[in-house]
Amino acid sequence: MVKICGIGAGYVGGPTMAVIALKCPSIEVAVVDISHSRISAWNSEKLPIYEPGLEEVVKQCRGKNLLFSTDVEKHIFEADIIFVSVNTPTKSSGLGAGKAADLTYWESAARMVADMSKSDKIIVEKSTVPVRTAEAIEKILTHNSSKGVKFQILSNPEFLSEGTAIQDLINPDRVLIGGREGPEGHEAVLKLKGIYDHWVPEDKIITTNLWSAELSKLADNAFLAQRISSINAMSALCEVTGAEISQLSDALSKNTKIGPKFLNASVGFGGSCFQKDILNLVYICESNGLIEVANYWKQVIKVNDYQKSRFVNRVVSSMFNTVSGKKIAVLGFAFKKDTSDTRKTPAIDVCKGLLGDNACLSIYDPRVSKDQIHKDLSMDSEVKHVSIVSDAYEATKDAHGICILTEWDEFKTLDYQRVFENMQKPAFVFDGRNILNVDKLTKIGFIVYSIGRPLHQWMNNIHQP
Numbered sequence: 001m002v003k004i005c006g007i008g009a010g011y012v013g014g015p016t017m018a019v020i021a022l023k024c025p026s027i028e029v030a031v032v033d034i035s036h037s038r039i040s041a042w043n044s045e046k047l048p049i050y051e052p053g054l055e056e057v058v059k060q061c062r063g064k065n066l067l068f069s070t071d072v073e074k075h076i077f078e079a080d081i082i083f084v085s086v087n088t089p090t091k092s093s094g095l096g097a098g099k100a101a102d103l104t105y106w107e108s109a110a111r112m113v114a115d116m117s118k119s120d121k122i123i124v125e126k127s128t129v130p131v132r133t134a135e136a137i138e139k140i141l142t143h144n145s146s147k148g149v150k151f152q153i154l155s156n157p158e159f160l161s162e163g164t165a166i167q168d169l170i171n172p173d174r175v176l177i178g179g180r181e182g183p184e185g186h187e188a189v190l191k192l193k194g195i196y197d198h199w200v201p202e203d204k205i206i207t208t209n210l211w212s213a214e215l216s217k218l219a220d221n222a223f224l225a226q227r228i229s230s231i232n233a234m235s236a237l238c239e240v241t242g243a244e245i246s247q248l249s250d251a252l253s254k255n256t257k258i259g260p261k262f263l264n265a266s267v268g269f270g271g272s273c274f275q276k277d278i279l280n281l282v283y284i285c286e287s288n289g290l291i292e293v294a295n296y297w298k299q300v301i302k303v304n305d306y307q308k309s310r311f312v313n314r315v316v317s318s319m320f321n322t323v324s325g326k327k328i329a330v331l332g333f334a335f336k337k338d339t340s341d342t343r344k345t346p347a348i349d350v351c352k353g354l355l356g357d358n359a360c361l362s363i364y365d366p367r368v369s370k371d372q373i374h375k376d377l378s379m380d381s382e383v384k385h386v387s388i389v390s391d392a393y394e395a396t397k398d399a400h401g402i403c404i405l406t407e408w409d410e411f412k413t414l415d416y417q418r419v420f421e422n423m424q425k426p427a428f429v430f431d432g433r434n435i436l437n438v439d440k441l442t443k444i445g446f447i448v449y450s451i452g453r454p455l456h457q458w459m460n461n462i463h464q465p
């Protein structure tokens with residue numbers, strides 16, 4: 001029986017390994033992590049991450065061909081194929097701080113693999129890594145392992161999106177496998193391909209050289225983020241010209257050369273990947289002397305930062321240029337709907353911006369815990385300016401304004417007449433996700449701001465810094 005070890009039981013490692021176990025009953029999959037709390041959550045009724053459909057997959061396979069363990073060494077030792085899905089955050093200090101990928105976790109995983117391996121193994125890079133990381137990993141492995149043990153490194157980047165991870169894994173657009181040229185590299189690629197062959201159609205499995213696979217992942221995220229910054233840049237222009245962003249998106253989407261996805265204007269993109277991976281790309285460009293290319297990609301992040309601060313300025317300037325002491329309801333904190341993940345969520349910057357102007361925030365998110373929000377806003381529980389509540393009506397009661405920061409479906413169907421009656425007047429809605437019916441809300445009496453839509457006359461005469 002083929003044995004797989006997945007190192008890293010996070011948003012990628014957990015769901016990807018669970019789907020491999022589901023689709024390949026003849027393969028034994030062990031998911032290992034150094035975090036005891038994460039592993040015990042994977043072994044419990046309440047999984048450490050929320051993803052639609054994940055619980056069903058885990059329940060179906062756990063205890064059969066899927067196990068979660070902290071015994072990293074044992075499972076590395078036993079495995080034929082090792083998938084590494086550890087975190088690769090942005091470096092926070094030292095050379096490349098604020099841009100380069102921090103490969104500390106990757107290196108420590110590689111060293112453990114070198115120490116524990118007594119037989120040949122295939123090492124699969126699932127984490128997003130800088131191009132040519134495989135070369136560094138090969139060096140760590142060959143210089144530290146027992147004599148005669150051979151490793152083949154493959155790049156198999158993951159393209160799942162949070163909130164649709166299971167769907168994306170079961171029915172991927174494509175699976176990318178990069179390997180070394182030559183017969184041994186080729187054989188390793190075929191072995192990994194053999195796993196995906198259990199459920200992914202042949203024409204969706206793309207094989208490339210190692211460096212193309214590694215760089216494709218960074219390019220993929222950079223292109224996606226660039227599209228959001230492009231539509232967000234247009235949203236600013238729409239607001240001052242009377243054009244409407246949803247009509248613009250619709251018109252663009254009908255151009256088959258452009259296509260319909262990733263054209264929703266928003267308060268800004270968030271999530272653990274986009275900013276980190278673009279910064280990583282910028283660092284690689286700069287390190288190779290490609291300053292113009294680096295500056296091009298940097299601009300995607302600058303526009304995203306601009307969009308978040310533009311939103312905060314719009315809230316403050318609309319409300320008589322001050323939100324000091326005013327209750328603002330924040331609906332949604334996760335970086336997008338259907339996830340409890342708050343990594344790099346635009347809500348953090350918006351909330352901090354509003355707190356900077358002394359607002360009193362009442363935050364509600366259907367999936368994000370109180371503790372997480374406290375951690376993200378780096379505050380202790382005594383802070384009086386933030387309350388975290390368990391219901392949208394409670395959040396909006398007596399509020400002066402509402403900020404929609406995540407596009408949760410339940411915010412579309414709130415009883416806005418009831419919400420309006422319980423708010424201070426004038427009552428403002430700032431829709432950072434364009435999910436509400438502006439006409440309906442305006443008829444109720446709200447003053448509505450919706451990203452990229454013609455401005456309410458209230459805001460029309462207010463100069464935006």
Ligand SMILES: NC(=O)c1ccc[n+]([C@@H]2O[C@H](COP(=O)([O-])OP(=O)(O)OC[C@H]3O[C@@H](n4cnc5c(N)ncnc54)[C@H](O)[C@@H]3O)[C@@H](O)[C@H]2O)c1
Nearest residue numbers: 008009010011012033034035086087088105109127128158
């Ligand atoms: N989150 C996503 O949607 C997504 C999608 C595609 C790719 N990626 C990439 O996948 C990688 C993982 O992302 P994530 O969101 O799953 O991160 P995560 O932080 O949720 O999970 C990483 C896990 O690795 C564990 N870990 C770290 N070092 C370890 C070691 N030496 N041995 C065992 N376990 C170790 C950590 O404890 C953690 O539980 C990153 O490179 C990310 O860029 C993420």
Ligand SMILES: O=c1ccn([C@@H]2O[C@H](COP(=O)(O)OP(=O)(O)O[C@H]3O[C@H](CO)[C@@H](O)[C@H](O)[C@H]3O)[C@@H](O)[C@H]2O)c(=O)[nH]1
Nearest residue numbers: 158159160161162262263264266268269270271273335336
């Ligand atoms: O039209 C859009 C689409 C997305 N977003 C925002 O962009 C961010 C990222 O969204 P999404 O890409 O759906 O989620 P992620 O889970 O971060 O997935 C991205 O990052 C992953 C990690 O690398 C990749 O695997 C995926 O392919 C890539 O889509 C979120 O804040 C969204 O609200 C918009 O503002 N407008």
